[in-house]
Every structure is written in structure tokens, then in C-alpha cells.
Amino acid sequence: MSTSTPGAHSKLDLDPGVIAACRQAAKQIADQVSERIAGHTTVSVERGVTRLLGVDGADALEAPLPNVLVDHVHDRGGLGRGIAYWVGNAMIQTGRTPQQIAEAVSAGELDLCGLELAAEEAIRERVTEECGTRLREISGRFEERRAMRERLGDAPAPLRYVLTATGDVYEDVVHAKAVAEAGGDIVAVIRSTAQSLLDYVPYGPTTEGYGGTFATQANFRIMREAMDEWSEQHGRYVRLSSFCSGLCMSEIAVMGAWEGFDNMVNDALYGILYRDINIVRGLIDQRISRMINGYFGVVINTGEDNYLRTADALEAAPSVTASQFINHQLARASGVPDAQIALGDAFEIDIPVTNGLLYEWAQAQLTRELFPDCPVKYMPPTRHMDGNLFRTHAADTLFNLVTIATGQGVQTIGVPTEGIFTPHIHDRVLGLQNVDYVFNAARDLGEEVEFKPGGIIQTHAQRVLAGAQELLERIAQTGLLQAIEGATFGDVSRRVDDGRGIEGIVTTEDGYFNPVVELMHEASYA
Amino acid sequence: MSTSTPGAHSKLDLDPGVIAACRQAAKQIADQVSERIAGHTTVSVERGVTRLLGVDGADALEAPLPNVLVDHVHDRGGLGRGIAYWVGNAMIQTGRTPQQIAEAVSAGELDLCGLELAAEEAIRERVTEECGTRLREISGRFEERRAMRERLGDAPAPLRYVLTATGDVYEDVVHAKAVAEAGGDIVAVIRSTAQSLLDYVPYGPTTEGYGGTFATQANFRIMREAMDEWSEQHGRYVRLSSFCSGLCMSEIAVMGAWEGFDNMVNDALYGILYRDINIVRGLIDQRISRMINGYFGVVINTGEDNYLRTADALEAAPSVTASQFINHQLARASGVPDAQIALGDAFEIDIPVTNGLLYEWAQAQLTRELFPDCPVKYMPPTRHMDGNLFRTHAADTLFNLVTIATGQGVQTIGVPTEGIFTPHIHDRVLGLQNVDYVFNAARDLGEEVEFKPGGIIQTHAQRVLAGAQELLERIAQTGLLQAIEGATFGDVSRRVDDGRGIEGIVTTEDGYFNPVVELMHEASYA
Amino acid sequence: MPREIDLTAVKPYADHRGDGLVQLSFTLPVPYSLAARKAALELAGKMGFDEPEVVHYEQLTEGYTYFVMYGACAHTVDFTALEGEGFNIEYMTEDEIESFAAEHVGRKIVVVGASTGSDTHSVGIDAMLNLKGYHGHHGLEGYRSFETYNLGSQVPNSVLLAKAIEVDADAILVSQTVTQQNLHVQNLTELVEMVEAEGRRREMILACGGPRVSGELAKELGYDAGFSKGTYPHHLATFIVRELAARVASTT
Amino acid sequence: MPREIDLTAVKPYADHRGDGLVQLSFTLPVPYSLAARKAALELAGKMGFDEPEVVHYEQLTEGYTYFVMYGACAHTVDFTALEGEGFNIEYMTEDEIESFAAEHVGRKIVVVGASTGSDTHSVGIDAMLNLKGYHGHHGLEGYRSFETYNLGSQVPNSVLLAKAIEVDADAILVSQTVTQQNLHVQNLTELVEMVEAEGRRREMILACGGPRVSGELAKELGYDAGFSKGTYPHHLATFIVRELAARVASTT
Numbered sequence A, B: 001m002s003t004s005t006p007g008a009h010s011k012l013d014l015d016p017g018v019i020a021a022c023r024q025a026a027k028q029i030a031d032q033v034s035e036r037i038a039g040h041t042t043v044s045v046e047r048g049v050t051r052l053l054g055v056d057g058a059d060a061l062e063a064p065l066p067n068v069l070v071d072h073v074h075d076r077g078g079l080g081r082g083i084a085y086w087v088g089n090a091m092i093q094t095g096r097t098p099q100q101i102a103e104a105v106s107a108g109e110l111d112l113c114g115l116e117l118a119a120e121e122a123i124r125e126r127v128t129e130e131c132g133t134r135l136r137e138i139s140g141r142f143e144e145r146r147a148m149r150e151r152l153g154d155a156p157a158p159l160r161y162v163l164t165a166t167g168d169v170y171e172d173v174v175h176a177k178a179v180a181e182a183g184g185d186i187v188a189v190i191r192s193t194a195q196s197l198l199d200y201v202p203y204g205p206t207t208e209g210y211g212g213t214f215a216t217q218a219n220f221r222i223m224r225e226a227m228d229e230w231s232e233q234h235g236r237y238v239r240l241s242s243f244c245s246g247l248c249m250s251e252i253a254v255m256g257a258w259e260g261f262d263n264m265v266n267d268a269l270y271g272i273l274y275r276d277i278n279i280v281r282g283l284i285d286q287r288i289s290r291m292i293n294g295y296f297g298v299v300i301n302t303g304e305d306n307y308l309r310t311a312d313a314l315e316a317a318p319s320v321t322a323s324q325f326i327n328h329q330l331a332r333a334s335g336v337p338d339a340q341i342a343l344g345d346a347f348e349i350d351i352p353v354t355n356g357l358l359y360e361w362a363q364a365q366l367t368r369e370l371f372p373d374c375p376v377k378y379m380p381p382t383r384h385m386d387g388n389l390f391r392t393h394a395a396d397t398l399f400n401l402v403t404i405a406t407g408q409g410v411q412t413i414g415v416p417t418e419g420i421f422t423p424h425i426h427d428r429v430l431g432l433q434n435v436d437y438v439f440n441a442a443r444d445l446g447e448e449v450e451f452k453p454g455g456i457i458q459t460h461a462q463r464v465l466a467g468a469q470e471l472l473e474r475i476a477q478t479g480l481l482q483a484i485e486g487a488t489f490g491d492v493s494r495r496v497d498d499g500r501g502i503e504g505i506v507t508t509e510d511g512y513f514n515p516v517v518e519l520m521h522e523a524s525y526a
Numbered sequence C, D: 001m002p003r004e005i006d007l008t009a010v011k012p013y014a015d016h017r018g019d020g021l022v023q024l025s026f027t028l029p030v031p032y033s034l035a036a037r038k039a040a041l042e043l044a045g046k047m048g049f050d051e052p053e054v055v056h057y058e059q060l061t062e063g064y065t066y067f068v069m070y071g072a073c074a075h076t077v078d079f080t081a082l083e084g085e086g087f088n089i090e091y092m093t094e095d096e097i098e099s100f101a102a103e104h105v106g107r108k109i110v111v112v113g114a115s116t117g118s119d120t121h122s123v124g125i126d127a128m129l130n131l132k133g134y135h136g137h138h139g140l141e142g143y144r145s146f147e148t149y150n151l152g153s154q155v156p157n158s159v160l161l162a163k164a165i166e167v168d169a170d171a172i173l174v175s176q177t178v179t180q181q182n183l184h185v186q187n188l189t190e191l192v193e194m195v196e197a198e199g200r201r202r203e204m205i206l207a208c209g210g211p212r213v214s215g216e217l218a219k220e221l222g223y224d225a226g227f228s229k230g231t232y233p234h235h236l237a238t239f240i241v242r243e244l245a246a247r248v249a250s251t252t
């Protein structure tokens, strides 16, 4: 574990003791979470397992087969043993593949819980083997992709992360190409509004989304193929990203890995705070979802930026830092290596704040120094942007400056229409041109400048860190759940026994088993 | 004379010895210029004197009376004694005021060189008294204005300098008000194209200019009255500026002083290089013009920024610095105090230059450290701006950042339409909003950052300074005129015996006298 | 002398009366080419621009070209016909609202608000209703004369309406922020239809708001009023108390 | 499946085929007010925008209001009718030009250029003519097949024409940068008129250039060609040698 900036000294003159205390408290908080969620699974975690066993497709009513299968077992009260148990048993008893089993269940031809039960050991072995095959297959695809990335050349940080959000996957392809042509490194296919709330993943290509395009496996494939083609043609690899967040975190993680997505926004807190998803449900789903992302080499992006969209950016700064420490530990607890943990941060201080740029610079530098081995996903000003396109573009220019000066890992680009629309095709290009200009014109600025000892920047960073420490130590006392109830993040309060998806939490029974978790766990401690 | 940054140390680690050598060479160059122009006057210098004796108006053919009067004497071969001599004599002989004399000459009723000659001493006394009265009158007006400025509150540096250039003085008033409302501190009434080339100052209000509005006394008055009204209404003093440059430098200086203009662009090199005005004519006119500006408390703006519009901004950087040293000494030689010398500089490095921002920052900081007591007039990117409004706005944002971080005295604001039009009314407002945002968000940035010793910024500044030293020492050898012929400035070459207005240079004769110069000289060494 | 502006035939103004200059930007789904440039000029001509001019154009991706243009607008507008509507609608202050309500309504005014459909943007409705309010002006919750129910975000229209009926609301207040493909128009229309289906339209004030809502749009969709960026709680409250007072007056 | 683009009826594209969205900005010389907003919407309506929308407006100074708007353009353009004109006019390289000229013209091509009238912007004409050229492409002075006279800037049309006649020029090249109130149109028109008055129009190629010059404008004013931003010397040279070769061919 590295606790200091690589090479150089701290530009912010941070106290290593305070940092260590923060990390310590965050570890404690993450451990408590692990304890709290142990002994539970969720319908979506189990659906993730079925997907990793090869189940895909939807029934005549458009219900995805993973849902049909898991609901079938859940209705019969069997989910406490884990879906793998029942599928494994059915494989032995019927000699069918998991997909065939799902189809049979869907057709009403098979009752999984009514079959004769094979020996537990045999079931485990059978299903683990099936799962292992599938993991190797995906890993194989990932290795091919890694090779492609290396062959085409990987862009240097900060990677330019650009959203597309037309609602129509085919239009997204057009936008994505324009983004690629203008130098975008990562295209993030933003989801249709409220997909978070669906307790299933829609099936097939979609053209009717609002504020984004549904995350479906077919849509993922269409985007990936289009961008692979572009990448080969232009000799530059373009990454893809989407969202795991919501009620289907682990399933989407599986789909993304299968379709060769490189990044995934993965943060339960978003769903909890802004979509009113139950806290425990979110945290269980996140644990497994991140594990899957981590295992397949996918970079996860956390969502601290969101807090600054509802809380004041200066007041809430310590909560962002605290959340980064917690998210970092939670991601590690899922086995995600630091290089794949892109913690969230945002440039959201209000336009009229005197010395706002200095505070932003301090905060951005702080994140880099606290997590030197993690890329950071740095988000543009959005909250205070309005219909004055030029005002937004000016704010984006300073945002770009702070990004390059502090060497962020991933930067979501700002666009002039931020305060009005999901951006029009040329707005993304204008945004990227701004990034290009600033990143190049200020390339070595970070190296060049030192901050005045005890000046505004250092003092601000130290104050934010101190605030984070206080907060973390408080949360370590009360627990994360209590903290969320106390509106610690984003000024939003949620209670542990409220929220969507709570009915999908399942207490595991003796003999529960999850081959995905086991295989991945083995791998990460091998 | 102050040679070090006030208070603080040099951020650029400049060698004081090099600075001293530059100043020394520049002083030598300025002295050579003084020598070269001594014993000469010009038609426009003499017209300036007539204006300070109270002559104004135009004849039926729209020839301004100062021209009528000076041409009258020049045609008769009498200008070598100075216009004051002849007017003074006529005052004694006819008992008329200078204005009445001019009118009579214009009407063909009076031949100044045909009158009986009074005693030289009497003439001097009479005309000097007349001139003194006028100077006191203007100074009185200036004192009132100073009081008004103090009463309404003077804005802190960097002052926001905004051009208006509609061609129609009444439209300029509208634009100027929008500028004032958006926070502009100085409104510069840009002149109609090629006014530089007119060897007279047009008369009366004008509404038909191209790329600017004619500098006429009536136009000055209209603007001043409008802005005084605005200033009183809004409780914030708005300064006005125009151009002395061209063939009428000293006349316009008189008009500006009379009408209460606060700043004047005053640089002969502009006319010499870009308007092909004769070198010597330009330098003589400038000497007197600056003296008048200096005497009446007007801040002069020099035009080094222009070089970067025709020469490469990186290559030409040393020539800008060298020119600043020279202009500084030339202005001092005219009796202008440092606080009134706003040397020129510009943010003109091409958009794709890697680390361009660092070089700009270095150069801007260099100017500040070399001339700590002079305000600097820092100009926005213009040369590389094109029809992409957003690209220009982004460049302006970084320009604004450098301005505030280096604490320039005066900043000409950039506008999104810079590469296309003389800006539309709202474009100036958008430009000012950008300035507002950046100046406030980065208010104390300059104080906060130090540059890495031996880094890109320090090295660049030191290299530019060394280049300037070399250049200055070379020019001190060959003389300024030779240097201009060698295309040292703006990549443009001009020869000493070519160029417009050369016919207006007059060798003074024994007994030449110029009451303006004498009175002002006395005052500045009093 | 300064030229006068003819308010019966107003044109855009850039730097001379009547120059009509307008800046435009858009993308055409055609390949980057001289023909693309001509297409843009032709389009601007159809919009009624004299001397349209492309000041910048570039390829976005194959088959898509972006343009920045200027043109002199040939159309004019009769401003005198519009002038009736001043800008400074006289909004009452919080205190004035309280006493106006006490005098003209004489009971608590019940309002129910939400951000509806799949919209999770709650900042707008919270700004209007919650005690904290907006930029130092507190929300209706802080008014003595109002009884406020803020159902938050992602609220189905049916739930919002049911609550309004349950508490016998005087006004339903809807916020809509996600507007891509006119999602807000769909959501807003659905609510009006539901209210009408319940036969409640006459007895309830319906107001909506959001960054892309306008008074015109709201009225077109059957609302009594629409509010956009820059709205403060006392603007909304002024509207409600006046409207309610008028209704009370007309029914008595 | 992706929707097809109908090239016979092209509309602006923002994020869905046929959405037609265009961004506009302009100032109206009317007081900042709701009426001003309505005036802007009405104007956009006249331009043919469906659902025009003001996304930002503010007062500039008393009586002047600035707007940023969006609207869905109802007009379409038939791109297929324009498609003939490709973008990649095949410009020749310097070497190609030299040999083409040697073969088809067979003598030095004499050109005279200047930035005319009160215009002191010489960078454009220098870029075309001087050895140094533009962005690493040298100007016509560097071509063996050209004999070049660059008169610089602020050159009266009469002086330019006299020089052209004196050296029996094949082409006159004019640069114009200051365009406020269409000053360039005045200057360019005057030159054509003078050339015609001298009876020289047929025997000389007339080309002009500048940031706001376009091929269309040039032809409208009676020039053979017009060049804008992004022009390189070999673009101009290609045009001249081709045009001259055609003339030589047609007269022999």
C-alpha cells in the first residue's frame, strides 16, 4: 500500500499521520460493511451468476431469462442456497446446459426445486466447472482486447471521457465516432433515465431512451463493434464505458465484461441517494459487481461527483474526500486493484466564489496525492452551468486546466450545453477541442508550479483532509448506514429499512454457494 | 528608478545585472533618438501648438484651422521658427486671439509672415502666457476629473480595457454603455481604418467609419459626456481611451487632454511599421505627443503587441522585451512618469504550441518584473483566432488567467468574434463576463504559485531577457533607425528616407521656439 | 445624431441599427465538402437571412459537418404590439404574501408538489417547497399561509394526483428537468389528462416548472402557469395567492 | 436499425435524425422584459423554427437584450442537387504546377497583387506571394513559372491596376481584410469597374481573397475566383495555371 505521492514530495504539505488515520478509519468502515452484508445475497447477484453460467435471452413477455430463472427459485423459497446450487443440480439431473434449463423453466416445463437432488459436492463441482469455463472465455476475450489496446497504442492520462446520451443506440454510434475523431479516449454510453430502478436488464437493441440509451447487451455489442471498427481504421483504441449502478449492478458487470467494455461507473451510493435504492441491497450488489469488474480488468468509476450536484461544493468537500477513502476500501474489499479504481471528484464550486479556482486546484491535487495509484475520474462543472454557452465554456477551460495541472487519470469533458441539453453532436467536439487546447498548452504546468507554504491552496487542502478525518472517524463509530441516514453525503438522507429493491435481499442459508465469488476470490488471493 | 520587483523576490530568478545592462542600452538608444530628432519639428507638432493656443474649427472645405494656419506659414517658408512665433507676433500686431487670427488667415484676410515683427522677447512672452493659460485650463479640468475619479472610486488593476469600433460615434455610445454595465473600466474608441494616414484631424461628429470611429474632438466629447453621465448614474468611473498614433500624434494628444480622456495609445512604431509613416517624422511627433499626454496625467499605451501580429510570438519575444525597454526610455525622455507608461504585450503564441501557456506566463511575468512601476497593457490572442467562437473564448480564458496571475495593469479584453468581426455588442459583454469570472476565481493565484527553479517558465523568461539584451546592445551600436531597417520589429523593414509624412518634417532655425515644450519641460523638472 | 429605433419593426442589432446580424450554429448530416457549405448557405437563405456567411465549418465524423454562420435577418417584429407585458411583474415579498393571503384567502393554502415520472431531479421542486428554499429565499414550507406536501422525485403522476385529492389541495406543482425527446411534455400532458379525467381541473391550480419550461409551454399544455430558471419561491407564491384570491372572489 | 438520412431533404442534426436543432444568438434593441423574450420567440418563428426556445437572455444596457436560443428548423435542403461539387478540388503540388505551366502556358505567368484601399493587412497577400509563403508552403515568388509583383498594403486600386498594365499582368490578386460595413465589397467592386473601364477585363484573371471573401461573393462581384481562410499558395497557383491554360487553349 502506497501512502505517499510517487517520487515527488507533497505539494500540499499534507500530514502523513492524518492520511494514515483516514485510511485506517475507512478500512474499519469497509470491514463493518463486509460484516453487515455477509450472509446475504440478492436477486440480482444471483441473476449475475446465471449470466456467468451462460444464461441469456428473454421470454415472449420480454422478461429476461435470468429473471425468470431466479424468480422461479425465489418464489419457491430456494434462493437462500444460491441459484448455482439449483442450476448445478438441474445440469446433473437433466444433462442440459444452463441456457436450456432456463428455457425449459421459462416454458414451464421444468421445476428446479422439484428435481431430485444430487450430492452437494457433485453439484458444486459441476457448476463451478461450468462457471470456470465461462470465466476463462471472458478472460480470453479480455486478453485479446488488452493485446488490441497495446497494438493500437493506449492514450496517456488524463483520458478524455465523453458521454453519449441520445437514447438511440444507432445515434450513439454516430456521436461516438465524432467523439473518437475529436480525440475522445473513452465513450460512455449514458443510460436512459431511471434504468437504475428496473430490477431487470432490458433485452435487445433499443432506440427509445430519454437522456441516455438503455444498457443492454445488444447495445453494448453494437457500440463495441462500431468502436472496434473505428479503432482499427484509425489506429487508436477507443475505450467504452457504461453504468453498473442501480438494481442490476452485477448483471451489468457481467454483460460489460463479455462485450469488452473497459470502464464501468460502479457506485451503489448513487442508487441509494438519488434513486432511493435500499442501502443494504445496494451495498451487496456493489460488492459482487465490483468483484466482477475487478476480475476482468475493467476500471471502475465511483460517483462522489454527484454529491456536489446537490450539496454545496465547498461545504461538502470533506464528505467527498471521506467517501473516496471509503470507496477505495470497499473496492479493495471486492478485490479491485488500485490501478482500476477511478475515484470520483468534480469541479463544482460556484462561478462567483472568489479564489474558486484555487480551491478546485487544492481539492483536485488532494485527491491525486491521497490516491497516487488510483486514476481519478474528474467531472466537469455542471450544477452552476446555465444557458449562457460561453460562460460554461469558460468554466470548462479552467476545469481542463486543473485536470492537466494535477494529472488526473480520467476526465469527463465539459460541454457548452451542459446547463441545457444532453449535448448535441458538435457540442462534444467543441468540448474536446477545448480539452486538447488546454492539455497541450499547459502540459507541464503541474511540474512547474509549487504552492506557497501555508497559502490558500495548501491550507484549503489540509482543512478538507482534516474534515474528512473527523467525518471518517465519526462514521467508523456509527457505521456507514447511520451516516447515510444522517445525510452525510449529498445532503440526502436514506434509512436502512426503506428503499427500492429491499424485497430482493435474500438471507443465505447453510450450504449457500456462489461459484463466481469463489473462483474470483481464489484468483485474487492466488 | 526602481529595478527590482516591489517587495517580493523575482519569481523568475532574473539576473539584475542583465536587467541593468538592458536599461543602460535602452537609455543609450533613446539618447541617440533625442539627438537625431533634435533641431526638427513637424507640421503636426506645430498644429499641436496651435491647438494649445486655442485654435479649433474647420473652414468651408472642411480643412481644420490648425492645418490652414500651419500650412500658411509653411508655404511661406516660416515654419522653421515655429508657429508660435508667428501667432505670437500676430497677436501683438492685431490684438486678436489665436482663433481669430486663424479665421482671418483662413478667410485670406491676413498674411502672418507679412506682418511687421515685434521684438522676439515680447512675442515669446505673449504667446507663452497665452499657452500657459490654456495649460492651466486643461490642468484644471484634469484636476476636476481626478476628483471625480476619486469620488466615484477607481477600479483596482488589472483595468478592463474594451474597444468599441462601430464607425458611428452614436453607436459607440451604446456599445460603451453595455461595456460599462458589464464591468469595463476603460472604453477605447477605436479609430476608423487609416486615420493614421490623414495629415489632419477630421472635424465634428462622425458616423461613417470602417473598423472604428474617427478620432475627432466632437466624437471625444460625445463619448466623454455619455460616459460621465453613466459614471455618475452608476457610481463607477469609466475611463476613455483613443489613439494618438499616426500623422497627428500631438494634436490628438491635445484633443484628448482637453476632452478628459484618461488613456491614449501612443506609439510611433505602429505608424512606422504598419502604416509606412516616415521614421523620423514618427519619432518627432511621438516625443511631443507623449510629453503632452504625460503632462496632463494621461496614461500612454505602447504597441509592442502589434509585432506579435506579424512575427512569430515565440521568435519575436526578445524584440518585444527590447522594444519595451526602448519605449520606456523614450517615454521617460518625454517626461512621462512610470505610472503613466503602460507598455504593450500580448498573448499571441499559437494554439497548438505545447506548453504555450507556460511561455505566455513567463513572458507576462517577465514584463511585470522588468517594469514594476509601469502598468502594462496586455493584449488578447487575436492572430490565431478564427471563426470558431468557442476556440477563441477558450484562448481568452487562459489569457485572462495569465493576466490576473501576473497582475497586469491594463488588460484589453478578448472577444469570441476576434477572428471575424469588430465585435458585436454582446460579444464584448461575453468577453467581460469571462474576465470577471477568471479574475475573481483566480484572484490570488499569482501570490500562491512559485515557479520551479530552472524550470520551463524561468528558463524561458531568462532566455527572452538574454535575447533582449543582445538585441538592445546591437541596436545601441547601430542606432534604432538602422534596427528598424533591419526588420527587427514585427518582421517589417522601413527606411529612414522613405515613408509617408516625410515632407512634414521641418528643420528648425535659429530662434525656433515652442512654448508648449518649454512650459512642460519646466514643469517636469520643477 | 443617433438614429432612432423603430419599435414597430425591430431587427437584431450587432453594431448598427438595422444590421440584423444573427449568429447561428448547427450540424448538417452531409459530408464535409463545398456542397455542404452551399447547403448551409441555402438553408440560411430559407430562414430569411440576407448575405448568410459561413465563418467556420469542419467535419465531425464522416457524413456530418458543423457550421458557424452569421446572417442578416430580414424579418422584423412589432415590439409595440408586445410591449404590454412588462418584465417586472410585481412580485410580492414574503410578508406581503402572508398578509395578502390572510386577507383574501383566509385559510391555509394547500399545495402538493413533486418531480414526476422517472425524473430524479429534485433540486428544483425542493427550491420551491422546502424550508431551505433557494438562494436565501425560503420555500413555501416556511410560509404561515401555506400547507406544503413535497413528495420528492420520481413520483408517478397517479401518486401525485392521489395525494392532492387526499389532502384537498389548492394547487399541484410539478417539476420536470429531463426533457430529451420532449419527455417533459409527455409527463406534463399525462398529468393534466389525469386531473381532467378525475374532474378536478377547475378546482385545482396546476403549475409546472423546470429549466426548459416556459409560461407559453405550460399554457399550451393546459397548466395555469409555468416557471423557468430564475424562479424564486415568492414568485410562485405570488402567483398562487393572486390566482386563488381571484377564484375566491369570483365564486363569492 | 439505424434510420437513413434523406439527402433530398436535409435538416440540421443535433442528436436525432430530423430534429433540426439550430443554436442562435443575437441582440434585440428592446428593453429587457418578458415582451423582449416574446419578440425573440416571434422572430425565430418567422425564421421558420418550430418550438423556438430562449435558453438565456440578459440585459446588455438599457434598451438592449441579448438572447441565446434554440429552435427546430422546419426548412430542408436538397443536398443531392448540390452534391456535384466535391470538396477535394484536386489541387496540384508545386512540382505539378511547374510542369503543367511549362507545358500549357510555356512562359512566365505575371501576377500583381496587393492589399487595397485603406487596408493595411498584408499578411494574407504576403502569404500568397512572398517566398516565405504560408505554413511551410512557399508563395508564388518561389515558383519558376511565376513572375510576381507584391505591392504590399494600403494600395489604391488605381495604383494596382496601373502596375498590372505596366507589366502586362496575367492576373491581378487582391486581398481584403477590413470588412466592416462591407468596406471590402466597395473596394473590390471599384477595382472591377476600373479594369472594365480600361477595357482589360477579358485579358486579365481577377482573383481576390480574405477571411470573409468567398467564391460566391467573388463571382457576384465580377471576379474569376475568391479565396478564404485556409488557402495555400498552391491552391491559388493551381487555379491560375488551369485558368490560363484554358484561355490559351481556347484562343489557339
Ligand code: B12
Binding pocket: A165, A190, A191, A192, A193, A194, A210, A211, A212, A274, A306, A309, A310, A382, A383, A384, A385, A386, A417, A418, A419, A420, A421, A422, A423, C113, C118, C119, C120, C121, C122, C123, C124, C125, C127, C128, C134, C153, C173, C174, C175, C176, C177, C178, C179, C180, C207, C208, C209, C210, C211, C212, C227, C228, C229, C230, C231, C232, C236
Ligand atoms: C443536479 C443534477 C443531477 C442530480 C440530481 C439530484 C437531485 N436530487 O436533484 C443527479 C446527479 C442525480 C443527476 C442525474 C441525472 N441527470 Co442531471 N443534472 C443535474 C444538474 C447538474 C443540475 C440541476 C439542478 O439541480 N439545477 C438547479 C435547480 C435549482 O434548477 P432547476 O431545476 O432549473 O429549478 C429552477 C427552475 O427551473 C424552477 N423550477 C424547477 N422546478 C419547478 C417546479 C415549480 C412548480 C416551479 C414553480 C418552479 C420550478 O425553479 C428552480 C429555481 O429557480 C443539471 C445540469 C444543469 N446545470 O442544469 C443536470 C441535467 C439536468 N441532468 C441531465 C441528465 C440527462 C441526467 C441523467 C438522466 C443522466 C443519466 N442518463 O444518467 C441522470 C439521471 C436523472 C434522471 N433520470 O432524472 C441533463 C438533462 C438534459 C435534458 N434536457 O434532458 C442535464 C441538463 C445535464 C446535461 N446537460 O446533460 N442530475
Ligand code: B12
Binding pocket: B165, B190, B191, B192, B193, B194, B210, B211, B212, B274, B306, B309, B310, B382, B383, B384, B385, B386, B417, B418, B419, B420, B421, B422, B423, D113, D118, D119, D120, D121, D122, D123, D124, D125, D127, D128, D134, D153, D173, D174, D175, D176, D177, D178, D179, D180, D207, D208, D209, D210, D211, D212, D227, D228, D229, D230, D231, D232, D236
Ligand atoms: C494582423 C492583424 C493586424 C495587423 C496587420 C499587419 C499587417 N501588416 O498585415 C495590425 C496590427 C496592423 C492590424 C491593424 C488593424 N486591424 Co487587424 N487584425 C490582424 C489579425 C490579428 C490577423 C490578420 C492576419 O494576418 N491573419 C492571417 C492571414 C494569413 O489570414 P488572412 O488574411 O485571412 O489570409 C488568408 C486567406 O484569407 C487568404 N487570402 C487573404 N488574402 C488573399 C488574397 C488572395 C489573392 C488569395 C488567393 C488568398 C488570400 O489566404 C490567406 C492564407 O490562407 C486579425 C484578427 C484575425 N485573427 O483575423 C485582425 C483584424 C483583421 N483586424 C481588424 C481591424 C478592425 C484592424 C484595424 C482597422 C483596427 C483599428 N481600427 O485600428 C487596424 C488597422 C488596419 C487597417 N486599417 O487595415 C479586424 C477586422 C474586422 C472586420 N471584419 O472588418 C480583425 C478581424 C480583428 C477584429 N476582430 O476586430 N491588424
Ligand SMILES: Cc1ncc(COP(=O)(O)O)c(C=O)c1O
Binding pocket: A191, A192, A193, A194, A195, A196, A197, A243, A245, A246, A265, A266, A267, A270, A271, A275, A302, A303, A306
Ligand atoms: C454513479 C452513477 N450511476 C448511475 C447514473 C445513472 O443513473 P440512472 O440509471 O438512475 O439514470 C449516474 C448518473 O449521474 C451516476 O452518476
Ligand SMILES: Cc1ncc(COP(=O)(O)O)c(C=O)c1O
Binding pocket: B191, B192, B193, B194, B195, B196, B197, B243, B245, B246, B265, B266, B267, B270, B271, B275, B302, B303, B306
Ligand atoms: C499602436 C496603435 N496605434 C494605432 C492603431 C490604429 O491605427 P490606424 O489609424 O492606422 O487604423 C493601432 C491598431 O492596431 C495600434 O495598435
